[in-house]
Amino acid sequence: MNIDLKNLTIEKVHESLKNSEYTVTDLVNEYLKVIKEKNKEINAYLEVYDDVLIQAKKAEEMFKNGTATLMTGIPIAIKDNILFEGHIASASSKILENYTATYDATVIKKLKNAGAVIIGRTNMDEFAMGVSTENSAYGVTKNPYDTKRVPGGSSGGSCACVAMNGALVALGSDTAGSCRQPASFCGVVGLKPTYGSVSRYGLIAMGSSLDVIGAIGKNISDVQIVFDFIKGQDKMDSTSISSEFYKKKIFTKPVIGIPRDFIKEGVDDRILVNFEETIEKLKSAGYLIKDIELPYVKYAVPAYYIITPAEISANLARFDGIRYGLSEKADKLFDVYTKSRGKGFGKEVRRRILLGTYVLSHGYHDAYYNKANAVRKLIINDYNKAFEQVDLILTPTTTGPAFKIGEKINDLVKMYLEDIFTSPANMAGFPAVSIPSGFVEEDGKKLPLGIHFTAPFLREDILFTIGKDFEKLV
Ligand code: GLN
Numbered sequence: 162m163n164i165d166l167k168n169l170t171i172e173k174v175h176e177s178l179k180n181s182e183y184t185v186t187d188l189v190n191e192y193l194k195v196i197k198e199k200n201k202e203i204n205a206y207l208e209v210y211d212d213v214l215i216q217a218k219k220a221e222e223m224f225k226n227g228t229a230t231l232m233t234g235i236p237i238a239i240k241d242n243i244l245f246e247g248h249i250a251s252a253s254s255k256i257l258e259n260y261t262a263t264y265d266a267t268v269i270k271k272l273k274n275a276g277a278v279i280i281g282r283t284n285m286d287e288f289a290m291g292v293s294t295e296n297s298a299y300g301v302t303k304n305p306y307d308t309k310r311v312p313g314g315s316s317g318g319s320c321a322c323v324a325m326n327g328a329l330v331a332l333g334s335d336t337a338g339s340c341r342q343p344a345s346f347c348g349v350v351g352l353k354p355t356y357g358s359v360s361r362y363g364l365i366a367m368g369s370s371l372d373v374i375g376a377i378g379k380n381i382s383d384v385q386i387v388f389d390f391i392k393g394q395d396k397m398d399s400t401s402i403s404s405e406f407y408k409k410k411i412f413t414k415p416v417i418g419i420p421r422d423f424i425k426e427g428v429d430d431r432i433l434v435n436f437e438e439t440i441e442k443l444k445s446a447g448y449l450i451k452d453i454e455l456p457y458v459k460y461a462v463p464a465y466y467i468i469t470p471a472e473i474s475a476n477l478a479r480f481d482g483i484r485y486g487l488s489e490k491a492d493k494l495f496d497v498y499t500k501s502r503g504k505g506f507g508k509e510v511r512r513r514i515l516l517g518t519y520v521l522s523h524g525y526h527d528a529y530y531n532k533a534n535a536v537r538k539l540i541i542n543d544y545n546k547a548f549e550q551v552d553l554i555l556t557p558t559t560t561g562p563a564f565k566i567g568e569k570i571n572d573l574v575k576m577y578l579e580d581i582f583t584s585p586a587n588m589a590g591f592p593a594v595s596i597p598s599g600f601v602e603e604d605g606k607k608l609p610l611g612i613h614f615t616a617p618f619l620r621e622d623i624l625f626t627i628g629k630d631f632e633k634l635v
Contacts, residue, residue, distance in 0.1 A: 162187045166195065166326040171235055171383045174329065178224055178234050185217040185224075185234035189278055192236045196280075196327045204302045205312075205322035207241055209281040210248055220276045232390050233276030238328035240319050241282040242289055243374065244363040245269050252365045253297040254287045256505025257486040266363020267398070268332060268374055268391045275390050280328050283318030287507045288477065289334055289367045291315050292342055292579040293569070296509045301566055304346060307606040310563040313343030313579075319377050320347040330378040330387050336368045337465055338558075338583025340375035341595035345558035345611025348597050350628070352376045352384045353583075355619050356590035357402040359388075360395035366476040368469040369400075371587040381596065381628035388621065406619050415623050417443060417614075418453035418551030427578065429561035431601045435610050436557050439598050442634040443555075448627075453547045453554065457539040461585040464540070466577055467520050467533035468588075473510075474517030480505065541589045548617045553627060556582045558595040558611035562603065586615045594624045596631055 162183055177183060193209070200206050210216075220234040239245065242252040244262035246269075251257040265273065272279060286296035294302040294317035302317045304310040305325040312321040316333030320343035323331050333340040335353035344351025352375050359374045366372060376387035394403040419440065424433075444450055482488040482501025489500035506514070520529035547554060560581060569575045586593035595611040602608070612631075616623045 162191065164188060164191045166191060169329055170380060171231060171329065171386045174235060175231050175233075179229070185220040185278065186214060188234060189213055189217045189236055189280070192280060192326070192328060195325065199305075199325050200327065202303060202308060203305055203321055203325050204300055205283055205318045205325060205327055206238065206281045207251070207253065207284050207299055207318070208249060210279065213278060213280055216278045220278055223276045230275045231386055232272065235277050235330065236280050236328045237272060237277050237387070238280050238283050238319055238322045238331040239269070240316050240331070240333050241285050242334055242365040243269065243332060244365070245279060245282075248282070250282065250365065252288045253285045253299055254505065254507065254510070255298045255487060256480050256501070258298075260486045262363075264363065267360035267395045269363065271391050283316070283322050283331065285318055286315035287510050288365065288473070289315040289336055289339055290473070290509050290513060292338070292576055293564070293566075294318060295566065295570055296507060298507055303566070304563045306348065306608055307563065307604065309604075310565050310608070311346065313346035313563065315339040315343075316351070316377065317343045320344050320349055320351065323347070323349045323377050323379060330376065330383050332387070332391075333375050333377050334364055334367070335373055335375045335587065336371045336469065337580040337587050340377055341558055341583050341593060341611070341613060342579060344377055344595045345597075346563035346609065348609030350378050350381055350384045350597070351595045352388060352621070352624070353586060353593050354388055354392065354621060355402070355592045356587070357400045358392045358592070358619065358621070360393070360398040360401045362395055362397035368472040369476060370472060371469065373587075381594075381625055381632060384594070385625045402619070407622070414447065414449075415552035415627060416449045416451055416550070418451050418547055418554045420453050420455040420458065420547075420554065420556065423455055423458055424556055427560055427581075428557065432557045432559070432561060432610065435599050435601070436612065439612050440555070443631070446630060446634055451551055453551060455543040455547060455554075455585075457536065457543050458585045460536050461540055461588050462577055462581055464533040464536040465580065465584045465588060467529050468537065470513040470517030471521050471530050472517070473513045474521065477506075477510065477514055537588050540585055544585070544589045544591060544615075552616070552620075552623055554615040556613050558582060558613040562601055562608035562610060582613055591618055592616050592621045592624060594628060596628050598635055
């Protein structure tokens with residue numbers, strides 16, 4: 162059986178499975194073949210689950226008994242920080258190397274009920290801290306477009322996996338850009354939904370006020386389908402929002418706002434050229450473009466790197482060598498904590514725990530943590546004002562194409578600035594998407610670029626509409 166994996170979409174697969182052109186097992190076997198051929202070099206998957214063919218058989222059963230959904234039989238990869246009962250979830254950390262999930266994340270429950278085939282867990286920056294997967298305890302993932310380059314991060318494994326045809330779609334998590342920045346580097350679509358629209362129950366927490374599970378796919382419509390299946394209120398996550406809010410929307414052709422002042426500094430010329438071309442394409446398709454100002458948004462990265470470490474220091478306190486994962490032996494209980502955490506956590510994770518503990522400590526939390534939260538409010542105000550005039554905000558996704566492995570590893574500020582265009586949407590909770598917008602050539606290799614749309618709270622529908630339009634223009 163030979164299936165052209167490159168041009169598949171969820172809808173096409175569904176039609177083919179319904180018409181018995183091939184079976185779910187045939188399809189899954191095709192993906193397994195690609196993984197066998199490519200994963201050794203790319204390192205997108207940390208593990209391919211040993212029950213994929215059993216899952217495939219269950220999906221076939223659903224087609225036979227008439228309970229199949231659009232997601233039935235769809236091969237999906239999951240980021241290694243999402244719990245799938247009975248399977249390891251390590252957050253790409255040594256501290257959770259052998260940790261087996263004892264329950265399903267809500268998103269996994271939903272995918273299982275829908276009959277999706279969960280192929281395996283993908284590599285990521287440890288605990289989702291990073292922009293390149295270089296912070297994984299299990300080696301870097303390589304960009305399928307140029308294996309000397311990073312795939313982005315922290316959901317680099319999920320994006321590389323879709324780009325190399327190792328799964329049709331994937332789940333990632335996004336705290337400041339982790340679905341969108343790697344999507345841009347790997348030439349795929351990455352969606353960060355509205356904060357709270359997808360349950361975080363069973364997602365290993367990083368920054369709880371910013372984290373959201375997102376969808377990655379080769380086109381907008383696949384990403385929209387995955388999002389529709391995973392979204393919804395959940396009694397296990399008090400921050401989750403009812404899907405009711407997504408009903409009854411009035412829709413006209415959106416006006417697009419460009420925050421020009423925000424886009425100038427530190428951006429690769431080739432990105433700027435691609436961005437201007439994007440604007441021209443949208444204009445020619447009849448979209449109205451308007452200049453807007455977001456004066457405080459440039460402070461999103463510095464404020465993020467106060468707020469997130471603070472939340473990290475609290476969230477990661479549970480990994481103490483007693484309750485989960487790695488446990489180092491010692492005579493005193495305190496030494497079990499320090500030894501297990503010292504050995505189990507990587508450098509970036511330790512740095513953020515220290516920083517977070519500092520900014521929350523007595524005498525400092527007013528100066529740092531509370532200040533950063535005040536800045537966060539100013540950023541939200543900026544967006545709310547802008548959304549009185551426009552329906553969408555357009556920026557590039559990244560300041561450059563995928564960078565080389567090792568290129569930024571010793572320059573923390575450069576690494577952190579990778580999130581400049583993506584972190585504001587997390588700070589404000591708005592939905593945003595990165596869509597492929599072309600290529601540049603470097604060292605004889607084609608490197609993908611992406612553009613980034615942000616929409617008002619709960620307005621994923623506008624992102625999907627413009628996304629589908631834009632895909633036809635590139
Ligand atoms: N790059 C950001 C960080 O390192 C965000 C990662 C993410 O979105 N999970 O914190």
